[in-house]
Amino acid sequence: MKAYGTLLVIFFISISFNAQEFKFEKETIDYGKISKGANGERIFVFTNIGDQPLIIKNIQSSCGCTVPKKPEEPIMPGEKGEIKVSYDTKRVGGFSKAITIFSNAKKSRKIIKIKGIINKGVSLKKEKSMLSDS
Template identity: 35%
Template sequence: MKHTILSIFAVAALLTSCNQGPKEHTGTAGDGTTVSTEASAGATGKIEFKEEAFDFGKIKEGEVVKHVFTFTNTGEAPVILSQVTASCGCTTPSFTTTPVLPGKSGEIAVEFNSAGMVGQQQKIITVVSNSENNITTIQLKGTVDAA
């Protein structure tokens, strides 16, 4: 009998907890600061890149180009990058995984391997985040000459 009553209370608690609104999540920024990802009444972050395109000029086939795109959160809430993808398997991005506080900067490092990629190149990197401009793109471009 006690187990039945406890089970009923447990199921009731589970069902009522499912109808609650979004929870606040906290984490730690890269500088050790505790950050809440719950924005206050409509506040959002905004990503602004220092440069949206990088022209690596002319390189020989087989060379690897590395570049770091820097962005600043010009909004009023922390920005979290959830996904950064490249238009081609020859381009590999890595990115800031901690929340970027308002006024602070984050980075997206991109590496392009030109092996087998002769001619004009334009690689698009898509950035998905919780910011006001939640889907943005940056690009890497240049010319690859045959080795």
């Protein structure tokens, strides 16, 4: 019985040492206030802080208006990876969407988020740049 308990402890310790982890530079990207039809693509950057290759198996968004793109190749230990997210900016109003990542990490499911407000008209930045070009 002691041998079984010892093996169980060693198993859990080895899992914790060999577990995959990844850390995001930002877990939420705030688009801020942008104009209708603006570029809706943003990039989440993460680092594999584990000691084995990180494999992103699947990514799902909370709505069809958000399209995530996962890295196709494994991310090696210490390397950075990217998840591209495109939001449909033709939808006016505030938004807050969740993107769920499924991987071989210690915590196999990770949620990242996007949020922002889509204005009906042209943004002030666009108006200023149009005025300064004249």
